[in-house]
């Protein structure tokens with residue numbers, strides 16, 4: 001079944017991001033999925049006003065789209081969905097779940113699109129086809145026998161606003177707020193941090209701000225792989241002379257230079273645009289210290305300027321009118337000595353000062369960030385430090401400036417906007433009560449980490465998944481898989497087979513659905529859906545492909561049928577009418593969430609329509625009614641990290657260029673020069689020699705923790721890499737077995753997947 005080259009090679013990649021390497025990598029995937037021609041035609045419709053919203057990332061689609069508004073990885077995600085491969089009942093007849101549990105993630109999904117609803121059969125340990133009616137009837141009967149809080153309704157961030165709205169509504173009608181979301185593992189640190197700081201849980205910038213900004217700070221996000229369309233405006237900004245200052249422990253190729261694969265001239269001449277003007281390879285978890293250092297410099301310069309009667313460096317008028325907490329924060333920054341800041345950041349004072357000096361000269365500064373900030377114990381404080389930094393010179397609430405979290409899944413932000421939240425206070429429950437005539441649950445539900453905890457305690461009987469691959473995405477793999485197998489009921493609404501299906505409950509269903517690229521025809525004709533991107537712009541999306549199988553149902557239809565089977569009839573909830581005409585669901589969304597009023601026409605405006613975000617007008621919906629400058633508790637991002645010991649390394653879990661989360665497209669990570677394997681541990685030459693290892697040697701990793709649980713894995717190839725000493729990198733989701741469940745950000749509970757203390761051990765008899 002090896003249809004791909006798995007020869008292991010680890011040589012540095014010399015090309016730019018984009019360019020011919022990108023075209024080749026995409027060509028390989030289109031060929032493998034058997035969609036070469038169809039794929040090329042469909043890509044023309046991707047991210048166009050009248051086309052479909054890309055199923056990959058949440059980067060905004062511009063009002064004036066490029067002729068080919070897609071990227072290498074968006075195209076891979078399209079090919080993955082429109083593949084000609086199928087996972088049919090025949091496939092399931094050939095393999096028991098026990099046997100499939102030994103398959104790697106790549107091979108499970110590579111079987112292609114799911115075609116029939118399937119139910120696990122205990123006698124044969126195989127999934128057998130089942131009728132939709134029988135499936136809904138049994139799921140409904142099982143749910144009705146459970147207490148509401150014994151059920152969990154998980155959502156992964158791809159499902160549309162329409163599906164997400166009725167999913168959350170169904171859960172609340174059933175009586176629970178147990179609505180964890182993939183964003184609990186992702187940008188929840190943003191939602192918590194920004195809400196406290198600026199009164200809005202989402203970023204403040206638009207794609208147009210990139211056209212007018214005069215300085216960009218880039219923290220812990222890898223656009224070359226995870227949001228490649230962002231490289232166009234970044235390259236344009238660089239060409240305008242805008243400094244781009246990057247903080248990342250490793251040198252991500254796309255943040256160094258980029259050849260636009262859609263520019264014939266750049267492709268022919270091999271010309272690449274440099275991206276970052278300063279690149280700071282800080283320590284993993286060094287961001288609070290690095291930003292604190294920059295703030296210290298700015299405050300010191302400002303103190304000196306004012307003492308000498310020169311113009312101030314900080315925007316005092318803005319600080320006085322709009323912020324709270326400046327003086328206390330300034331005292332804290334003044335109080336740190338440079339040695340401490342250098343130690344915690346891993347950067348020199350002069351490096352930090354040179355970055356801050358550029359900031360001081362710019363009038364409009366944007367800060368862009370991703371998982372490198374949110375997935376730490378201090379993930380919330382990381383986000384708040386970025387805001388503190390911006391507020392010092394009034395860089396929020398003006399054109400060309402602001403805070404720009406780059407969200408993950410294509411509708412992950414929108415799901416939270418339309419009610420998928422375990423936090424009742426962030427949902428207008430009174431409106432729900434009034435409109436649908438029921439009493440919604442008012443107590444807090446479970447987020448992802450809490451849902452895992454409840455499962456480990458045996459408190460959960462049913463787990464329903466709207467997409468995603470929960471068991472593979474969460475920490476603590478071994479214990480979690482054991483707990484997952486004890487569920488009474490597991491229901492997976494999905495497009496492809498994954499591990500969360502083959503590890504399963506006593507009664508288990510796989511319910512295959514249409515993908516967003518496919519035509520969705522209901523009682524009143526073809527339907528469209530909508531998504532909200534990272535910049536709070538809402539877009540319509542119309543599927544164009546024939547469905548992968550005639551047995552598939554749409555996500556809204558599946559959700560409505562589960563709701564009808566589990567809930568008493570209620571004339572205020574015309575599920576069948578809603579499914580017959582999704583515009584009626586959009587009317588409901590608009591009635592509960594006024595930002596979405598009249599979205600039916602607005603969602604087709606070029607670039608989408610933007611939700612109302614008070615922070616962009618400098619209206620701060622915080623407790624102080626001001627933008628809060630919040631002091632971090634300490635510079636150390638991870639209180640559990642044992643004090644300096646050369647034996648204990650800090651590990652980040654990374655995405656390769658050939659994956660979308662737990663979906664593995666292949667075993668190459670082109671930009672990082674790794675081919676044929678994902679079982680590598682990237683290490684600095686210093687650590688390799690200090691630990692007496694050799695490049696290419698096979699080693700094991702063991703988590704350092706004080707909870708008495710042994711978490712270890714073997715089979716990693718030591719790979720010399722340009723990464724700060726003391727830090728190592730491995731791939732997610734392979735190493736999720738090494739992350740303790742309790743190792744998460746404070747308050748947001750995002751698993752701290754970028755900072756896990758581990759030891760490397762030699763494996764007897766192993767050789768490279």
Ligand SMILES: Nc1nc2c(c(=O)[nH]1)N[C@H]1C(S)=C(S)[C@@H](COP(=O)(O)OP(=O)(O)OC[C@H]3O[C@@H](n4cnc5c(=O)[nH]c(N)nc54)[C@H](O)[C@@H]3O)O[C@H]1N2
Pocket residue numbers: 056057058073186187219220221222223225226227247248249250252282283284285286287369370371372373406407408409652653654655657659660661754
């Ligand atoms: N092709 C593709 N696209 C995707 C995804 C995918 O898997 N594949 N996933 C989607 C999802 S759900 C998400 S959330 C996003 C994720 O996109 P990103 O936010 O880019 O996530 P990661 O690749 O996990 O890590 C980002 C970067 O953080 C750096 N980093 C790690 N630790 C630190 C640190 O302590 N400080 C700093 N400054 N940097 C650090 C890493 O070196 C890496 O470059 O992408 C989305 N888009």
Ligand SMILES: Nc1nc2c(c(=O)[nH]1)N[C@H]1C(S)=C(S)[C@@H](COP(=O)(O)OP(=O)(O)OC[C@H]3O[C@@H](n4cnc5c(=O)[nH]c(N)nc54)[C@H](O)[C@@H]3O)O[C@H]1N2
Pocket residue numbers: 109156157158159182183185186187371375408409466467468469470473474493494495496497498513514515516555653654655660661662663732733735736739753
């Ligand atoms: N160690 C570590 N762990 C991490 C991370 C990390 O960086 N490091 N990142 C975290 C992050 S940011 C995230 S967002 C989570 C991701 O967690 P999830 O969102 O749960 O996982 P995905 O891998 O995106 O889900 C892939 C599955 O989604 C299903 N799917 C795809 N398209 C559709 C569709 O249109 N409809 C439906 N119903 N199903 C569909 C397919 O069956 C596919 O197998 O992982 C988190 N876990």
Ligand SMILES: [Mo]
Pocket residue numbers: 182183185186187407408409
């Ligand atoms: Mo994510």
